[in-house]
Amino acid sequence: MIPTKLSDTGNRRIAVHLTAADRATQLAADVRQGLTASPKELPPKWFYDETGGQLFDEITRLPEYYPTRRERAILTEHAAEIAAFSRADTLVELGSGTSEKTQLLLNALSDTGTLQRFVPFDVDEAVLRHVADSLATTRPALRVNALVGDFDHHLGHLPRAEARLVAFLGSTIGNMRPDERLGFLARLRATASDGDVLLLGTDLVKDPGRLVAAYDDAAGVTAAFNGNVLTVVNRELDGDLDPDGFAHLAVWDPDAEWIEMRLRSRRAQTARIAALDLTVPFEADEQLRTEISAKFRRDGIEKELANAGWGMTHWWTDPDGDFAVSLSVPA
Known part of the structure; x- marks a missing residue:
């Protein structure tokens, strides 16, 4: 499928496979499905409007939130x-955002003399344009082929190369359920050539108290980030969900070994999503799940990778064993 929009200027190319209209359609479908389900749920990708992005950036600097520091x-x-x-x-970064940590990889690959191209992949066209503009100044000789898309539909549009390093950092893979992780890793494997390498960041199982604190900080930044999803739904779909009518919760599920972020209704209430002609009742204390964040063990993630056709070659952790970065190749 050809891109909906293509910008090509010198060494900078941005292919848009996911438009604002596409995202609006996805949001409407996700909200209808999630708010009529039992239990209710909204996907975490809808946290990230401009405000949500700023709040998450603040979260990564909080003392309780260790993953970003450990991975770096x-x-x-x-x-x-x-x-x-x-x-x-070629360096491919999935869910690239502002590509801040990727500068370490760009520097290292430049030092080897092999790097020719950077492919940031994200749902946000504005962020990718900012990345491309920044690299035009700092690395004018580097080709940047940005791709606006999502993991479910557009991995097949990633450009192939003789040797790609595909980076998926931040333990973003933990936001997927096990079957979703298998599907994602298998789709990624289907795009891979023999010379490709997968660089994966995974948060590790640890003391539940530390895990909960990382998602329920004392300053309340994560609570604001969690509640912002209601503001996104209200703005985009003409809703009247009351952010003050919900309390933030972070809960450790020891069986699934993941953190769940939830919003608990403080009272019995009813919301209206006008764009969907949808009325949504909430009972007092009813909980709306907004995110899962799975935590991993080495044997578990190595098995998941193998099941999707990847063979792990390297595994590194920080000294405290909080976070891991691994390398895998097509098996």
């Missing part, structure tokens, strides 16, 4: 080894 430390220590092993001419 691992990448800082091992970026040269990652670059030397992959010898990648």
